[in-house]
Amino acid sequence: MPLRQQRLRADAPELTAALAAIRDDLGADAAFPASVEAEAARSATRPLEGVDRTDVPFVTIDPEGSTDLDQALAIEADGDGHVVRYAIADVPAFVEPGGAVDAEARLRGQTLYAPDARVPLHPPVLSEDAASLLPDVERQALVWTFALDATGAVRSTTLERARIRSREQLAYPEAQRRIDAGDAALGLLRIVGERRIALEVAREGASLDAPDEEVVHDEDGWRIERRAPLPVEQWNAQLSLMTGMEAARLQLEAGAGILRTMPRPTSAAIEEFRAATAALDVPWLPGEHYGAFLRRLDREEPTTVAILAAARRLFRGADYRVLDGPVAADDVVQAAIGAPYAHATAPLRRLVDRIVLAHCEAIANGREVPAWAREAAPGVPEAMRASASRASQLERESLQAVAAWVLAARIGDELDALVVERRDDEAVVQLVDPPVEARVVTAAAPATRIRVRVRAASVADRTIELDEV
Missing domain, CATH: 2.40.50.140 (Nucleic acid-binding proteins)
Structure with missing residues (x-):
């Protein structure tokens, strides 16, 4: 019987202890020092600032049960194009530069997710309440407004600090059901998402787009499920990618900020990958780019699993680049995206996004980048590398522990x-x-x-x- 249909006992003290031990070994403690909690509680009561955009019908789309809501979206037709408003939690406004919350966030780097626990970047009073874009409450956000042409390309961009009120919190399955049923407002996300995907293909972007192995813990117990992303997740991700590309453009023009980079694979790596696919009897089309090849693979075919494993070698070397003066865009491309890119849409969960947003808000509005953001930038790459290593190890070892628990029976x-x-x-x-x-x-x-x-x-x-x- 498939594992997703099995009912495993909820009482699993050995597994619970093993998962806790993994977090202990990594120093992943969800608790915050008292000074950090106290400062966060004070910040949570600060008056909201920014222009009034509470009339914009924002909604959030996230995994089921999310409470740390970084992004809200609103899309409207504009002739043969669209206007996309993308609100990002205004975490820079809630974190005092050089304060206790700031210092703790630099130590943590990012939120860590375990099967039975979450180790947040910021205290929950901020990350799950005051700074989170929860529905039916007024929140402060940094609102990107993109005017898109008929192809989905960005014609103009603005960024402003604003007060918003999200109308609804949707989980991905519900959003997909509504789009499939013909929801007019959410249907615009499909149109924009598909246009942006077409642009990604044109610039030779690439993605593994592999199914996720997820650990599920509910009233029925523990199990592991393989889940392929829903189309709405890919469309929603395109808004985040678009925002990151515009954030990179602003920072490149100013010669200041932090970019997310990944080198293009070498010719030798591509030829090695091509040879591996030939051995599996899955040919490339004449002149086909590896990104296009990966995109058209049938995810249900057994050979695809092996091909995606071999393709991992093409997606190596991701890092962060601090800008301190002019840099040619071609020298800082994120190869999987096919353009310069910056992390700018998850400030509740990643340290780097807060610093990037502070840069972008100032640059977009013709002001000097805040001194604190400039001074913080050089230390961010190392903090992110360290936290990424912890996150990867936590995910890998937790999955292995749950698998061992299942197979022990x-x-x-x-x-x-x-x-x-x-x-x-x-x-x-x-x-x-x-x-x-x-x-x-x-x-x-x-x-x-x-x-x-x-x-x-x-x-x-x-x-x-x-x-x-």
């Missing part, structure tokens, strides 16, 4: 697996149930289906031992 069972890639005499395989990666000694080639038997699984050690049948 299935010792001796035979499972279906797909060989993803070879590593010496071992292979990385993707189990079908539960949908996680593991290693097994086998001579099978990538994209081959094999059967494996569960020999051992340890929750405490986060290990899974398999034998090929």
Whole structure:
């Protein structure tokens, strides 16, 4: 029976202890020092500032159960184009430069997500309340307004501090259902999103767009589910990408700020990837870019899993670049996006976004970048690298712990697996149930289906031992 249909017992003290131990080992403590909580509580009561935009019908679209709402959107038709308003939580206004909240955020870098806990970047009084763009309450935001032409390209951009009131908080499944049912307002997101995707294709952007393996913990217990992104998630992501590209443009023009970069893959890496796909008997079209090749793959085909694993090598070297003077745009491209880019849409959850937004708000309105933001920028890349490493380790080890817990009850069972890639005499395989990666000694080639038997699984050690049948 597929794991997503299994009912696992909710009482799992061994797993709960293992997940807590992972966080302890990483120093991921959700609690904040008293001084940070006190300063955040004071900031939460500050009067709201900015122009009145409470008449704009903003809505938020996020994962189910989210409370740290960074973005709200409103789209209207404008001739054969559109006007997109994208409100971002005005975290710079709630964090005192050099204060206790600021210092703690620089230590944390970003919000960490575990299956059974969240380790927030800012105290919840800010991140889940006063600064969060919750529905039916007035909130302060930084509102980007984009005028788009008939192709979805940006014709003009403004950025202002404003007071807004979100009309509704939607989860992705509900938003998708409404769009599919013909909701006129939300349907504009589909139009703009698809136009922006077409522009991404034209500039040779690329994405792995792989299904997620998610740990689910609810009243039924623990399980792992594989979930492909809904179309609305991709359309919504295009608004965030558009905002990041405009944030990069503003900072490049001013020669100040922080960009998110990723080098283009080398010719050797592309040829190695092409050879791997040829070995799997999945040919490229003549003159096809690797991004277009990845985009057209059928995500349901077994070979696609192996191809996406091989393609990871094309998406390496992502980093941050602090601007301190003029820089050529071609030297700071984020290769997966196909343009210069900056993180600017998740300030409740990422340190860098707050610093970038402070730069952009000043630059867009013809003012000097605040001294505190300029002074903070050089230290941000290292803080983000360290926090990204923690986040990756937390996600990887938590997933492995849950998988070990599930498989500990299935010792001796035979499972279906797909060989993803070879590593010496071992292979990385993707189990079908539960949908996680593991290693097994086998001579099978990538994209081959094999059967494996569960020999051992340890929750405490986060290990899974398999034998090929």
